[in-house]
Amino acid sequence: MTVASIKPGQKIPATIVTGFLGAGKTTLIRNLLKNAQGRRIALIVNEFGDMGFDGSLLNGCADPDCAADEVVELTNGCICCTVADDFLPTMEMLLARDTPPEHIVIETSGLALPQPLVRAFSWPSVKTKVTVDGVVTVLDAAALAEGRIALDEEALAEQRAADEALDHDSPVEELFHDQLACADLVVLNKADLVSADALAEVQAKIAADVRPSVHIVASEKGTLPIEVLLGRESAAEDDMEARHEHHHHHHDHDDDHDDHDHDDDHHHHDHHHHDDFESFVIPVPSFASLKDVEARVLKGMAVKGVLRIKGAVAIEGKAAPAMVQAVGPRVETWFASGADGSGRLVVIGLKGLDLEAVKALFEAVAEAAE
Numbered sequence: 134m135t136v137a138s139i140k141p142g143q144k145i146p147a148t149i150v151t152g153f154l155g156a157g158k159t160t161l162i163r164n165l166l167k168n169a170q171g172r173r174i175a176l177i178v179n180e181f182g183d184m185g186f187d188g189s190l191l192n193g194c195a196d197p198d199c200a201a202d203e204v205v206e207l208t209n210g211c212i213c214c215t216v217a218d219d220f221l222p223t224m225e226m227l228l229a230r231d232t233p234p235e236h237i238v239i240e241t242s243g244l245a246l247p248q249p250l251v252r253a254f255s256w257p258s259v260k261t262k263v264t265v266d267g268v269v270t271v272l273d274a275a276a277l278a279e280g281r282i283a284l285d286e287e288a289l290a291e292q293r294a295a296d297e298a299l300d301h302d303s304p305v306e307e308l309f310h311d312q313l314a315c316a317d318l319v320v321l322n323k324a325d326l327v328s329a330d331a332l333a334e335v336q337a338k339i340a341a342d343v344r345p346s347v348h349i350v351a352s353e354k355g356t357l358p359i360e361v362l363l364g365r366e367s368a369a370e371d372d373m374e375a376r377h378e379h380h381h382h383h384h385d386h387d388d389d390h391d392d393h394d395h396d397d398d399h400h401h402h403d404h405h406h407h408d409d410f411e412s413f414v415i416p417v418p419s420f421a422s423l424k425d426v427e428a429r430v431l432k433g434m435a436v437k438g439v440l441r442i443k444g445a446v447a448i449e450g451k452a453a454p455a456m457v458q459a460v461g462p463r464v465e466t467w468f469a470s471g472a473d474g475s476g477r478l479v480v481i482g483l484k485g486l487d488l489e490a491v492k493a494l495f496e497a498v499a500e501a502a503e
């Protein structure tokens with residue numbers, strides 16, 4: 134990977150991973166870094182905790198699987214309370230590098246309010262260079278199935294008590310709702326610990342708490358395809374077919390669960406506890422305006438099972454193609470001169486997603502444009 138892979142004017146995408154203590158944020162990020170496929174990813178963590186790092190700035194990380202180019206720890210406690218002192222200088226430092234990262238992943242402490250962090254991306258020094266790719270909220274299905282937010286509520290209380298920088302004393306429930314309200318994608322993790330019925334019940338409850346078009350994906354150990362977690366792949370969209378294969382490989386990920394012959398309640402169920410994924414490339418006609426594309430893509434994101442829509446499309450009267458990136462209700466478009474592969478969108482989602490419904494949204498464009 135070279136610096137050249139970041140086109141001038143192209144913003145670096147940042148993914149915010151939020152969720153309560155023990156929900157599985159670190160596990161999800163580790164898995165993501167392992168599958169980074171050579172992408173230069175910087176990781177900003179709010180607390181090193183169980184990742185086993187020390188030092189405030191490491192070049193890469195001790196784990197041989199860890200593909201993070203840079204791991205930066207924010208030391209001043211709660212990320213949402215120290216945005217200006219800690220987070221912004223860290224971002225500026227990362228951006229000033231000779232080889233800036235291609236993607237930034239930020240793991241917030243379970244106690245952080247994500248909204249101030251999301252707002253920090255509109256600071257002038259950051260805004261022109263970085264864009265929020267998406268907010269991923271990781272939830273603990275096992276805890277929620279028992280009517281709790283975190284499995285270890287005592288540890289949660291301890292973390293709160295120990296966090297001196299925490300200058301908001303909102304109740305945990307409020308933090309939880311804030312984390313959900315911010316989510317572009319919800320990962321319902323630890324699905325292996327609950328029955329399919331309990332999982333469905335939790336999912337229905339959460340669905341009532343998120344914004345429209347925010348999808349909830351069940352996972353074990355946060356093993357989601359990288360295409361679902363991160364947008365804006367540096368590689369051309371053309372190799373989506375190859376990527377599709379990865380999705381199938383994804384089904385094999387949990388062979389380590391095969392050896393559960395113990396008669397434990399949680400492992401009785403033979404159905405699988407994670408979602409399977411697929412992706413499609415759909416050719417689309419040219420659009421009247423960016424607004425038009427955005428409106429259609431937003432409708433596409435509301436289709437059941439659609440987790441991401443991305444690609445490059447043509448806008449009438451414009452030489453440069455418009456790039457499209459959407460996750461949940463977050464739809465972004467921008468012009469990219471020199472980009473190729475215009476006129477197609479990639480739809481990524483849960484197996485069995487209603488592709489025809491998505492296609493219909495874009496066929497209608499052609500008629501309207503006559």
Ligand SMILES: Nc1nc2c(ncn2[C@@H]2O[C@H](COP(=O)(O)OP(=O)(O)OP(=O)(O)O)[C@@H](O)[C@H]2O)c(=O)[nH]1
Nearest residue numbers: 153154155156157158159160243322323324353354
């Ligand atoms: N059974 C099960 N355990 C999981 C799953 N995902 C994570 N865990 C375990 O849950 C514990 C907490 O996971 P972490 O990834 O450290 O959670 P976290 O959200 O980063 O927690 P903090 O960093 O402490 O806020 C670890 O022991 C993980 O191994 C899962 O899907 N199923």
